[in-house]
Amino acid sequence: MPDQNAPAQPPHRRRSESSRRAILDASLDLCAQHGYGPVTVEAIAARAGVSKKTIYRWWPSKGAVVLEALNDAANPAADFPDSGDLREDLVVQMGGLVRGLLSDRRVGRALVGLIADTHHDPRLAHGLVDDLFGPRVDDARRRLLKARDAGQIRSDADPDLLIELLYAPLYYRLLLHQGTLQDADELRVLVDHVLRSFAPPS
Amino acid sequence: MPDQNAPAQPPHRRRSESSRRAILDASLDLCAQHGYGPVTVEAIAARAGVSKKTIYRWWPSKGAVVLEALNDAANPAADFPDSGDLREDLVVQMGGLVRGLLSDRRVGRALVGLIADTHHDPRLAHGLVDDLFGPRVDDARRRLLKARDAGQIRSDADPDLLIELLYAPLYYRLLLHQGTLQDADELRVLVDHVLRSFAPPS
DNA sequence: ACCGAGAAACGACACGACGCGTTTCCATTG
DNA sequence: CAATGGAAACGCGTCGTGTCGTTTCTCGGT
Known part of the structure; x- marks a missing residue:
């Protein structure tokens, strides 16, 4: 779980794995459909059935989400x-x-x-x-x-x-x-x- | 003057060459400073001492401006x-x-x-x-x-x-x-x- | 082994800021 | 005169953040 942009926080304890998977999948799906640029965090959240806040809690940016998804x-x-x-x-x-x-x-x-x-x-x-x-x-x-x-x-x-x-x-x-x-x-x-x-x- | 995205309009008759140069130069300068992504059409216009309208009159998008500048x-x-x-x-x-x-x-x-x-x-x-x-x-x-x-x-x-x-x-x-x-x-x-x-x- | 308190994550929603592409109005210029 | 250029503002969408109430997991006490 290489959280590339969370230097200060200790490893988090509770995290919904199903939400994580849904977010990563949604990000790649949307990139495939529209290309990376037009994809928004809001769209990823909507498609994943997740709140925007949840994404920003674990990733600092759209790029970090896509990077983890690709990995x-x-x-x-x-x-x-x-x-x-x-x-x-x-x-x-x-x-x-x-x-x-x-x-x-x-x-x-x-x-x-x-x-x-x-x-x-x-x-x-x-x-x-x-x-x-x-x-x-x-x-x-x-x-x-x-x-x-x-x-x-x-x-x-x-x-x-x-x-x-x-x-x-x-x-x-x-x-x-x-x-x-x-x-x-x-x-x-x-x-x-x-x-x-x-x-x-x- | 390869206007790649203006298929309908006839070649324009009057066009300020100094504005054109200022816009192209400004776009590359700003890309050098902040990278391509964060650069906005408004910023290009401001730096070039030009109105946004002038840019949108001749180019369809930021990308088209940068493409011509690079060329x-x-x-x-x-x-x-x-x-x-x-x-x-x-x-x-x-x-x-x-x-x-x-x-x-x-x-x-x-x-x-x-x-x-x-x-x-x-x-x-x-x-x-x-x-x-x-x-x-x-x-x-x-x-x-x-x-x-x-x-x-x-x-x-x-x-x-x-x-x-x-x-x-x-x-x-x-x-x-x-x-x-x-x-x-x-x-x-x-x-x-x-x-x-x-x-x-x- | 059970349970209940507390903490953290979650979804829903709203916010202020900003860039988008466009439009209106007016001055300038060839 | 007609097209161009500048200034300012528009509605729209996204940004990243904040608030609030609810759900879900962790953990200590009996």
């Missing part, structure tokens, strides 16, 4: 596969990300608007980087370091650069309206190109 | 160099983009918020893709096709994939708060990696 929604698919075949693992993981996070309008539209909000709300930016992206980047880095140790990519490869080259095109397409997102074949082309530039000297 | 600001640096050395040309062009568009908070913050708005305003999305990004992507594609003809990259290389791999990391860093943007050396590393995966069979 909940994305968690199940967080695990990075490790079959030994780096190329296939990347295709599987990135494919899951594309389907679950980016091509699904429910989550995609919410993410875009949330990212925009982070650029004038530093606490939200920290939440996005630390809570949402951080753990997933760490997962990917671990997997890449293991592949490097196994000699599947060159020993001086920078895992963070690799991550950037792999994942940046996904967000580029999502955010800048560059066509539909990669299907499995397109994804394979992307992964192959990036891995090729990190191939060990044979 | 004006970015135009001077639009030209793609062509020295014959693809690698150096890319470093120069992308370096200019990074400095002029991304690391400059004035333009960077405005762009982020504008992108968010495009996701619930289809006309704005078309303006962004067609007017702002389109011409620049076309420039890059031309330059890459020329390099392909010259045998500097493999003959089956997809220029659009190449563009995506090159530019996506820039926006990835800008939008997702991934550290400071590439300096010249980092840029060279990025370009080298991408070009390596498109090297012609030697």
Whole structure:
């Protein structure tokens, strides 16, 4: 329960889990329908069958609600596969990300608007980087370091650069309206190109 | 004067150029100070020394103002160099983009918020893709096709994939708060990696 | 194991402030 | 003269907060 914006208060004791779920679900539903921007806290409250006050009690802003909703929604698919075949693992993981996070309008539209909000709300930016992206980047880095140790990519490869080259095109397409997102074949082309530039000297 | 959202009106006859400039400048200044989201049309009008009515006469929304402002600001640096050395040309062009568009908070913050708005305003999305990004992507594609003809990259290389791999990391860093943007050396590393995966069979 | 007191969360509703996009009225300008 | 630009105000909606009465959970006493 990472309450990113409640530094002073002790962990709360009573909290309606059903209200929490209803609020998070309602926020993503409304983002999917209208986009993040037009969604209001009042609308979230109305759809969740909840009072505005209840939302403001637990979250400081609409952005914090959506961030937690995204984190909940994305968690199940967080695990990075490790079959030994780096190329296939990347295709599987990135494919899951594309389907679950980016091509699904429910989550995609919410993410875009949330990212925009982070650029004038530093606490939200920290939440996005630390809570949402951080753990997933760490997962990917671990997997890449293991592949490097196994000699599947060159020993001086920078895992963070690799991550950037792999994942940046996904967000580029999502955010800048560059066509539909990669299907499995397109994804394979992307992964192959990036891995090729990190191939060990044979 | 690409008035992206005024399909019915004929081209206007009298228009105060000084007001136009003041409005566009004010919009970018305010975006730099507070971020795109909190900026209001009223604030733009006040700072530009102009009435709200004047803004709404020529632009349909805040987003349209910022889009035109960005297009004006970015135009001077639009030209793609062509020295014959693809690698150096890319470093120069992308370096200019990074400095002029991304690391400059004035333009960077405005762009982020504008992108968010495009996701619930289809006309704005078309303006962004067609007017702002389109011409620049076309420039890059031309330059890459020329390099392909010259045998500097493999003959089956997809220029659009190449563009995506090159530019996506820039926006990835800008939008997702991934550290400071590439300096010249980092840029060279990025370009080298991408070009390596498109090297012609030697 | 039961129960009752107190605290906290909850829903409903109302508030003042502010930005929205528009309109009216008038002065300015080509 | 006709279109433009400036000043001010409109009704509307959302913001974040406040109040009030009710419900729900926690916990200590018998």
